[in-house]
Amino acid sequence: MMKEDKSKIKDIIIDNISKSFQEKKVISNLSGNIVGGATTCLFGPSGSGKTTLIRILLNLDTVDEGKILNIDKLKKSVVFQEDRLCENLTSLTNVKMAMAKDVDPFLANQLLIELGLEENINQKVAELSGGMKRRVAIARALASEYDLLILDEPFKGLDNEIREKTIKIVKRQTLGKTVVLVTHDLKEAELLETNSYIYF
Amino acid sequence: MIPSILKDKKTLFNRLWPTLIWLALWQILAMVLDSEIILASPVAVIKKLSQLAITLPFWKSIYFSVIRITIGFLSAVFIGTLLSILSFKSKTIRLFLEPFMKAISSIPVASFIILVLLWVSSSNLNVIISFLIVLPIIYTNVLEGIFETDYNLVEMATVFRFTKWKKIRYIYFSQVLPYFSSAFKISLGLAWKSGIAAEVIAIPMGSIGESLYQSKVYLETANLFAWTLSIVLVSMILEKIFLFLLSLFERRLEK
Numbered sequence: 001m002m003k004e005d006k007s008k009i010k011d012i013i014i015d016n017i018s019k020s021f022q023e024k025k026v027i028s029n030l031s032g033n034i035v036g037g038a039t040t041c042l043f044g045p046s047g048s049g050k051t052t053l054i055r056i057l058l059n060l061d062t063v064d065e066g067k068i069l070n071i072d073k074l075k076k077s078v079v080f081q082e083d084r085l086c087e088n089l090t091s092l093t094n095v096k097m098a099m100a101k102d103v104d105p106f107l108a109n110q111l112l113i114e115l116g117l118e119e120n121i122n123q124k125v126a127e128l129s130g131g132m133k134r135r136v137a138i139a140r141a142l143a144s145e146y147d148l149l150i151l152d153e154p155f156k157g158l159d160n161e162i163r164e165k166t167i168k169i170v171k172r173q174t175l176g177k178t179v180v181l182v183t184h185d186l187k188e189a190e191l192l193e194t195n196s197y198i199y200f
Numbered sequence: 201m202i203p204s205i206l207k208d209k210k211t212l213f214n215r216l217w218p219t220l221i222w223l224a225l226w227q228i229l230a231m232v233l234d235s236e237i238i239l240a241s242p243v244a245v246i247k248k249l250s251q252l253a254i255t256l257p258f259w260k261s262i263y264f265s266v267i268r269i270t271i272g273f274l275s276a277v278f279i280g281t282l283l284s285i286l287s288f289k290s291k292t293i294r295l296f297l298e299p300f301m302k303a304i305s306s307i308p309v310a311s312f313i314i315l316v317l318l319w320v321s322s323s324n325l326n327v328i329i330s331f332l333i334v335l336p337i338i339y340t341n342v343l344e345g346i347f348e349t350d351y352n353l354v355e356m357a358t359v360f361r362f363t364k365w366k367k368i369r370y371i372y373f374s375q376v377l378p379y380f381s382s383a384f385k386i387s388l389g390l391a392w393k394s395g396i397a398a399e400v401i402a403i404p405m406g407s408i409g410e411s412l413y414q415s416k417v418y419l420e421t422a423n424l425f426a427w428t429l430s431i432v433l434v435s436m437i438l439e440k441i442f443l444f445l446l447s448l449f450e451r452r453l454e455k
Binding site: 058059060075076077078080082084086088089093097098140144 | 352353355356358359360361362366370371374375377378453
């Protein structure tokens, strides 16, 4: 993949945002930069508001206070914490459905093969193991057209060998792209060459 | 591991032996009673059916009933699905339709037949009855399926910028399909049974129901059984055809 000109990709600026659910403050006065064209890691314990921030970045939730700059026009792609796949459809269909019309449909096959799912391309997702489903979700996110890729614990449930291989593929595919990674494993962040961290 | 050909033979055998025992019991009972009017023997019924099957009126009656009941059934599938989508979109429509659907699903078929007979001609009664029996089943199941759609997938579709059609095809269709399929299978048999029941009461000329009624009036028990057997066979064939079409549709969607 061609490396994009980083100078053209703006940082996403999180400016003093807060979010509450039924009077319980989940995010309180959070600020930080998501570096354009690089990987930023959201780091913190469970329940600290990382997933809420992701939902806000994906436009699935709104902030109560503060603002996020340079995000509105971005096309987003995501690996959700849960796979969120259509279980009764095949792996290939699940990946293809997220692709733009003008993208070569073979990209879906190529990604699935690279991720070690060549024998499962035409298999229903419901019949796949947890690790396989995770890789289909990763393939879908990579095949979709995006300016911002959000990876919420993307390598969870993968065994070591597959995990390392998958990280390499993700790293190669996202070179020069803006990526937000949520992980509890700093080694994963290092392997993806994370440039900045937002701590919760 | 048992080879598949042996497995198939075993399945066939398991299906066949209970049927053969029941047929034998039926034959013995008919021989004991020794009255063709009270109980026609299976041999007499098959003989009668083979005589009927070479006559044109038999096939005309089958055609008459199959076409009308199928029209009623398919209209109900289409309208029931459409109404369930509208009900999902609008709470007002859902509340408005609720008493109607509850009423038609709880009124006995016989009452329906007599009521509807006041408003429509006997030749079209089976269309209306099969329609009314199938409509609430399809409506209720599809609506439930839409409401059960995984909201996580709807969110996923939003993030990946799915078009409206893509969202319907991949998210709603694939989630609703199991509900639709089960309603489709249940209502297929019910449409056929209620349609024939309507014909027996309304006695439209040239229908299966009329032939059944005539057989009963003239105490032609073998004829009555032969027509019943033909109803069962036609129902089974129709079921196979519709379920095959449904599976084609399902496979198309999975691609």
